[in-house]
Amino acid sequence: MNQASLECRHISLSYGTTPVLRDIDLRIEPGEFFALLGPSGSGKSTLLRLIAGFNQHQSGELLVDGQDISGVPPHLRNIGMVFQNYALWPHMTVWDNVAFGLVERRESRDAMRRKVGAVLDLVGLAQYARRRPAQLSGGQQQRVALARTIVIEPRLLLLDEPLSNLDKQLRVQMREELKNLQRKLGLTTVFVTHDQEEAMTTADRMAVLDKGILQQVGTAAGLYDYPHNRFVAGFVGTANLLEGEVTAVSADTLTFHARGLGPLALARPAEPPAIGPAALAFRPHQVSMRPRGEPGDGARVWLDGLVESAEFLGEFSRYRVRVGEVALTSDQPHYAGRGMFAPGAQVRLGLDPAQLRYLDR
Structure with missing residues (x-):
């Protein structure tokens, strides 16, 4: 051919x-x-x-x-x-x-x-x-x-x-x-x-x-x-999108003011976005999830939230978590014998700064 x-x-x-x-x-x-x-x-x-x-x-x-x-x-x-x-x-x-x-x-x-x-x-x-x-x-x-x-x-x-x-x-x-x-x-x-x-x-x-x-x-x-x-x-996969604005960029940190959530202090990426309106995108499986009160690792940014819904999908469980005025999706791998978070559970969500993507359009 x-x-x-x-x-x-x-x-x-x-x-x-x-x-x-x-x-x-x-x-x-x-x-x-x-x-x-x-x-x-x-x-x-x-x-x-x-x-x-x-x-x-x-x-x-x-x-x-x-x-x-x-x-x-x-x-x-x-x-x-x-x-x-x-x-x-x-x-x-x-x-x-x-x-x-x-x-x-x-x-x-x-x-x-x-x-x-x-x-x-x-x-x-x-x-x-x-x-x-x-x-x-x-x-x-x-x-x-x-x-x-x-x-x-x-x-x-x-x-x-x-x-x-x-x-x-x-x-x-x-x-x-x-x-x-x-x-x-x-x-x-x-x-x-x-x-x-x-x-x-x-x-x-x-x-x-x-x-x-x-x-x-x-x-x-x-x-x-x-x-x-x-x-x-x-469209390519599932993503969480936080609308907001990049308000400050320094040598080590970046401040993103998320609509309905407030300011987030994040590690500065290698190629930082310009100051101004932007969206922050990250995938559900990249979001760590722990019970409220359990300490998280220092490499992530931790947000307190409330579980609104939980779906068992076999290889993973999908949660809808209310954080401030924003609903975020978190996918957690399923293991036999490990229980699920129930709706109403108070949890912490951890965002890995290396997996965050800044979108300006």
């Missing part, structure tokens, strides 16, 4: 007077497994369809291996796309569904026999070649759709919510199979999802979109640990 690069240069698209994509500037490397992540209406599927040629941007350039394909019709782009509903021909066998693109390209019988056989072996469906889609499970139908797409040896593989029609257990299995297949083929792949777990466990890198704007691009760990703004902090 070819390993093509993909580049969006300042792409914008509007439907009438409604902007859908706004100045998208993005590069996807050859052989990369890349995710477009965002909520419904963020523009991620529109961007995927634009790459395929089903949507047309009003400004900007779309380059594959450095060549602008903006004016090239879909059938001449040699880009494969797997749709959310798989779009298999119900009256055709698995073999005929997979061979369809080769028939359209007028490949020889020998070439079709060789290529279809090889790709069915690759996705583990050789024994189902004579069955029809209705005789297959959801996961098997997805493999047929993948096989039909990769058999034409596309330059790029596009996946539109590829796992959304599967139950949770099968989604976990299929995303691992999808990742292994992509690694084996080395095919540059772009997939759309609204499921952050799906993106974080499969993609080499991802782009987060909201309201047609590219919010941040990076690895899963990079976006999770160092979000650029409030939206990314809240």
Whole structure:
């Protein structure tokens, strides 16, 4: 398979007077497994369809291996796309569904026999070649759709919510199979999802979109640990956000005045934020939790609070704790024999200054 690069240069698209994509500037490397992540209406599927040629941007350039394909019709782009509903021909066998693109390209019988056989072996469906889609499970139908797409040896593989029609257990299995297949083929792949777990466990890198704007691009760990703004902090994982203002920065300390909570004296980070409005973000699992009165370590900033609710989620328990006028979330690992804090319990929450992130937008 070819390993093509993909580049969006300042792409914008509007439907009438409604902007859908706004100045998208993005590069996807050859052989990369890349995710477009965002909520419904963020523009991620529109961007995927634009790459395929089903949507047309009003400004900007779309380059594959450095060549602008903006004016090239879909059938001449040699880009494969797997749709959310798989779009298999119900009256055709698995073999005929997979061979369809080769028939359209007028490949020889020998070439079709060789290529279809090889790709069915690759996705583990050789024994189902004579069955029809209705005789297959959801996961098997997805493999047929993948096989039909990769058999034409596309330059790029596009996946539109590829796992959304599967139950949770099968989604976990299929995303691992999808990742292994992509690694084996080395095919540059772009997939759309609204499921952050799906993106974080499969993609080499991802782009987060909201309201047609590219919010941040990076690895899963990079976006999770160092979000650029409030939206990314809240969308990639779960985050506590304290709105407020940085009021003072010295050689060793920083004062953050949290709305509804008051001033917090914190260790000065290596790259301190500017004085002015900001938000303080931190993850629930980074919040230590102890009974009121029990001493805490000096490395953390400790806040007194009251447990409002407690949920047992198996591997951890999630607490909603009222601190001043603010409700914070704390996730604590579960161990057999260790009791939970009950609603109404007086507790202390410990914040690790090294895990706090200052966001100015």
